[in-house]
Amino acid sequence: MLRLELRKEPSRAMRYATPVLAVLLTILAGGIMFALMGKDPVEALHVFFISPLSDLFSITELMVKASPLILIAVGLSFGFRAGVWNIGAEGQFTVGALTGGVVALIFYNVPGIWLLPMMTIAGVLGGMAWAAIPAFLRTRYNANEILVSLMLTYVAILLLSVLVHGPLRDPEGLNFPESRMFHDSATLPILIAGTRANIGFVVAILVAITAWIVMARHVIGFQVRVMGEAPLAARFSGFLESRIVWLCLMISGGLAGMAGLFEAAGSVGQLVPMLPVGYGFTAIIVAFLGRLNPIGIVAAGLVMAVTYIGGEAAQIELGLPSAVTGVFQGMLLFFLLGIDVLVHYQIKSRRPSAVAAKS
Amino acid sequence: MENNAVALLELRGISKRFPGVLANDAVTFSVGHGEIHALLGENGAGKSTLVKMIYGVMRPDEGDMMLGGAHYAPARPSEARSHGVGMVFQHFSLFEALTVAENVALGMEREAASGDLNQKIIDISKAYGLPLDPTRYVGALSVGERQRVEIVRCLLQNPRLLIMDEPTSVLTPQETELLFDTLRALAREGCSILYISHKLEEIRALCESATVLRGGRVVATCDPRNETAKSLAEMMIGSELAAPPARDTVPGEVRLAVNGLTRASDDPFGVDLKDIGFEVRAGEILGIAGVAGNGQEELMAALIGESRSEQAATIVVDGTPVGCDGPTVRRAQGMCFVPEERLGHGAVPDMSLWENTLVSARTRMGLSINGFLKNGSAQAFATQVVAAFKVKTSGIEHSAASLSGGNLQKFIVGREVLQAPGVLIAAQPTWGVDAGAAADIHQALHDLMKKGTAILVISQDLDELMAISTRFAVIANGRLSTPRPVGEVSIEEIGLLMGGVHSDAVPASEAAHA
Numbered sequence: 001m002l003r004l005e006l007r008k009e010p011s012r013a014m015r016y017a018t019p020v021l022a023v024l025l026t027i028l029a030g031g032i033m034f035a036l037m038g039k040d041p042v043e044a045l046h047v048f049f050i051s052p053l054s055d056l057f058s059i060t061e062l063m064v065k066a067s068p069l070i071l072i073a074v075g076l077s078f079g080f081r082a083g084v085w086n087i088g089a090e091g092q093f094t095v096g097a098l099t100g101g102v103v104a105l106i107f108y109n110v111p112g113i114w115l116l117p118m119m120t121i122a123g124v125l126g127g128m129a130w131a132a133i134p135a136f137l138r139t140r141y142n143a144n145e146i147l148v149s150l151m152l153t154y155v156a157i158l159l160l161s162v163l164v165h166g167p168l169r170d171p172e173g174l175n176f177p178e179s180r181m182f183h184d185s186a187t188l189p190i191l192i193a194g195t196r197a198n199i200g201f202v203v204a205i206l207v208a209i210t211a212w213i214v215m216a217r218h219v220i221g222f223q224v225r226v227m228g229e230a231p232l233a234a235r236f237s238g239f240l241e242s243r244i245v246w247l248c249l250m251i252s253g254g255l256a257g258m259a260g261l262f263e264a265a266g267s268v269g270q271l272v273p274m275l276p277v278g279y280g281f282t283a284i285i286v287a288f289l290g291r292l293n294p295i296g297i298v299a300a301g302l303v304m305a306v307t308y309i310g311g312e313a314a315q316i317e318l319g320l321p322s323a324v325t326g327v328f329q330g331m332l333l334f335f336l337l338g339i340d341v342l343v344h345y346q347i348k349s350r351r352p353s354a355v356a357a358k359s
Numbered sequence: 360m361e362n363n364a365v366a367l368l369e370l371r372g373i374s375k376r377f378p379g380v381l382a383n384d385a386v387t388f389s390v391g392h393g394e395i396h397a398l399l400g401e402n403g404a405g406k407s408t409l410v411k412m413i414y415g416v417m418r419p420d421e422g423d424m425m426l427g428g429a430h431y432a433p434a435r436p437s438e439a440r441s442h443g444v445g446m447v448f449q450h451f452s453l454f455e456a457l458t459v460a461e462n463v464a465l466g467m468e469r470e471a472a473s474g475d476l477n478q479k480i481i482d483i484s485k486a487y488g489l490p491l492d493p494t495r496y497v498g499a500l501s502v503g504e505r506q507r508v509e510i511v512r513c514l515l516q517n518p519r520l521l522i523m524d525e526p527t528s529v530l531t532p533q534e535t536e537l538l539f540d541t542l543r544a545l546a547r548e549g550c551s552i553l554y555i556s557h558k559l560e561e562i563r564a565l566c567e568s569a570t571v572l573r574g575g576r577v578v579a580t581c582d583p584r585n586e587t588a589k590s591l592a593e594m595m596i597g598s599e600l601a602a603p604p605a606r607d608t609v610p611g612e613v614r615l616a617v618n619g620l621t622r623a624s625d626d627p628f629g630v631d632l633k634d635i636g637f638e639v640r641a642g643e644i645l646g647i648a649g650v651a652g653n654g655q656e657e658l659m660a661a662l663i664g665e666s667r668s669e670q671a672a673t674i675v676v677d678g679t680p681v682g683c684d685g686p687t688v689r690r691a692q693g694m695c696f697v698p699e700e701r702l703g704h705g706a707v708p709d710m711s712l713w714e715n716t717l718v719s720a721r722t723r724m725g726l727s728i729n730g731f732l733k734n735g736s737a738q739a740f741a742t743q744v745v746a747a748f749k750v751k752t753s754g755i756e757h758s759a760a761s762l763s764g765g766n767l768q769k770f771i772v773g774r775e776v777l778q779a780p781g782v783l784i785a786a787q788p789t790w791g792v793d794a795g796a797a798a799d800i801h802q803a804l805h806d807l808m809k810k811g812t813a814i815l816v817i818s819q820d821l822d823e824l825m826a827i828s829t830r831f832a833v834i835a836n837g838r839l840s841t842p843r844p845v846g847e848v849s850i851e852e853i854g855l856l857m858g859g860v861h862s863d864a865v866p867a868s869e870a871a872h873a
Contacts, residue, residue: 219730222717225710232704235665236696237718238687 004345014343019289019296022335023303029331039318047317048310048328058309060197064267065305068093068259070204070298072283074211075255077292079248081215082227086249088134088149089256090280091156092127096257097264098160099126101179101271104186104264105168111185119186119261127257128250130156135249139242145249153280161273168271179271188266200262204301207255211294224248256280285333304329365428367392367551368413368520373422375408382408384575385422390520393549395542397562397583399595400572404793406555409572410522413553414446415439427519445513446522451505455498462497463512483514487541502652503534510541521545522553527561531650531857532821539565558822559588571595592794610829611641614813615694615782616675620682622661622668630654630837632661637832637842639782639813644804645842646828647817650857654837655817656699659786662815663696664689676782690722693781697772697788699817701764705771708760712752713741715759716774723778740777748773748799765796772800776807783807786817801827821853833857 034044100123137143188198215221227234290297311325366389375383390396415433424431433439477493484491489507571579620635660666664686671680698704741755748769789797832842833856
C-alpha cells in the first residue's frame, strides 16, 4: 500500500524546477502520443515546439498570444496567493473589451492621442466593475467568489453578444454581428512593422515587473502572502480580510479588463461576439505554471503561447485535430500538479505484512 | 502496587527517525500492571512520538513492544484499542453539535449506538466519579466535562492501559483532584496508566514511577515520590534551574486601562465579554487565570484589536484611547502582543523567520518606508532576536514551521520584547514549551517589567502565574474578578473563582461605565 507523507520543509530548488520538469514531461508524453497516432514524433514535436520559435513572424505571434495571458495571470496571482479565487477573468476580460470598445465607438470619427489611454482606463474600470460583484457578495454576504465570478463569465459573454448584435452593430456592416472597425488612433501601435505584435506585450512586461516589486517588496504584496498562508496571522498583523479580498479582485479584474481591451484594440480591431476565446481560463494555468510569481508568469505565458501557435501549426502541417492544443495545455497542468504533490509529499510504502513477519 | 514479574507493557530499544531528527533513540522501559507511570520530558524530547507508537498512530523503525507478555505492533489506533490500549489526547476529537452519547458511539468499533449505550455511559461515569449526562450536547460542556467524555469513551472498552497526554492543562484544581481520584481508582482495579505531563508537582502526587526522556533517550527512571520538583526538572533539562525572579519593583503610572469592556463573541460557541475592567501599571505583571474557554480568546482579540470596540475609551494606552483602532495603530501607541497560537497566528508557518518579523514589528521597528519593506532591516532584526533569545535555528532563512515549539515561542516573545513595548500582552507564553525555554521567557518578561513595561499575562497555568505575576485576577464565563496582589489569594479561593463563583460580585470597573 502506498501513502503520502508530508515533507517537513519542501525543497526550494524543486519549487522552481517543477515547471521546467512539467514542460519536459509534457514534451515527452506529447511525443509518445504523436507516435501512437502514427506520426513521426520528432517531426511532430518539431512542428509543435520549434517552428513557433523559428522565424520572426512566429515569434511576434507568440507575443500577441502571450500578452493577454501574462496580463491576466499576473492579476490572478495576487488573489491566488491570498486565497481569493477569481475564476471569472474571462468575464472581466469581456466586459473590459466592451467598456473600452464603447469609448472607441463613441469617438469613431474623432481621432486623438488621448483616445487610447481613455479606452484603456475604461477597459480597466469595466473589468474592475465586473469583479466588484463577487467582491461585494463575498465581503458582505460571504458568497463564494469562485461560483459568482465563474457564472458572471457567461453573463458577460452573452452581454457582449447582445450588444454586438444590437446597439453596437456596425451600421454599414451588412447586418453582420460586428462593431465598426476601430480607427488608427483607437488601435494599439504595432511594435514591428508587418506583424501583429503590438505595444500590449510591452505593457504586459512592465505590469509583470511592477507586480513583482509589489509582491516581493511592498506591504501590499506582504499582506496578500500572509493572508493566503495564515489568515489569523494577517489579522494579527493588522490587515483586514475584506480589504484584501477587494484589493485582489480589483487587481485581477482590472488587469483582465485591460487585457480584454488590448485584444479588441489590438489584433482584432473591433468588437465581435467571438472575442473571448478562453484566455481568462488559460491564464489560470499560466498563473500556476509561473508559480504565482510575476516573472515566472512571463515565462509561463510564453510557453503557453507556444502551445497555441504550435497547435495551429500542427493542424495545418500534420492534419491533427484542433483539440491538440487543449491536450497539451491539460498535460502541462497535470504534470505540474503531479510533480507538486511529490515535492510536498513523500511516497511511503506501508508493509502490511510487517506484523506477521515479526512474530 | 509493585511491578509484577511480567510487566503489562514493555518497550525494548524503540527507535523512530524523522527526516533530520532521531525522535526516539533505543527507548526501553516498562509499565507494570496497575501502575501509574509518568513519562516526563521537555518538548521535543520524544514523548509524543513514543506514545503515538504505543497507540498505533505511527510505527517504530526499530525495536519491539510487548503487551501482556505477547508481541505487540499495532498498525493503527483501532488495533491498539482492540488490544486494550486507550488514549486521551491533549486536544479532544469531539463534535460539538452532537450529544455525549453520539460522540462516544463515533469513537467506538462495532458496538454502534445500541439502546443501552446511554445506560453504560451513566454506569461507567458513576463508577469512576465522572459525572456526565449522555444526552447533553458537547458544545454546551465545559472543557473538563469534555475530557470526561474522552475518558469514558476509553473506559467503555475496558482498557488495560490508558494513556493520558497532558490531561490537567485544561482543568481547575478541583477538577484535577477529581481526575486523580478516578485514575487512582482505575489503577487499583489493575488498569495501568501512562501519564504525560509537564507539571512536576502532579507527577509527584500521582505517579509511582517515572521515565525521564531527553533528546529521544531515556535519561533516568525514578520514583517521583522520592524526588523533589526541582530534582525532576533537573533530570529533564539536564542543568540547574534558575531561581524564580524576585518581585521587588514598585509599580509606576497606569499604562493600560480597560474600562467596561463588553463584547458579544463572533463565534456562536464563544464567550461574551461582560464589563471587563482592570488597570496595569508600569513595572507590574498582571496575571489572568481561568479555565480555557472562559473568554480568554475573546479578551485577547479585543486587546490586540482583531475585534474592535464601539467605544474608544474601553481601552486606553498611556492616556490615548485605542478601543476603535486596529492592531497597527495600537502597536504605534506602544502595545505588543504574544498570541496563544504560535503557528498560524503569531507566526506564518511557511514564511522565513525574517519575514515573520514583518508580521508584527513593521511599525515599531521601522521595517517599512512608504509601504516598501526594508528586507535588510527585517533580516537584521531577526538576527538580533535569534541571538538575544538563543533561538536554536540553522538560519533566519528557515521557515517558522521548521522550529520546535519552544524555539519558535522564544522567537515570537523575543520579536515582541525587543520592540521595547510600553504594554505587553501575552497569552499562554509558555504553553507546551520545555522548562528551559519557559524559564528564559519568564526571565525576559521579568526584565521587561523592570524596565517599566506594563505586562498582562493570560494563562491557564496557575504555577506560571504564581511565579511571575505581581497581581492576579481570574476570568470565568466572560467576567473578570477584581485583581489582587499575588500572595493574598489562596489556591482554594482561586479554584472557586475559576469555577465561576465570584466572592466579589461587583466588577472591577465600577469607576468607568462608559
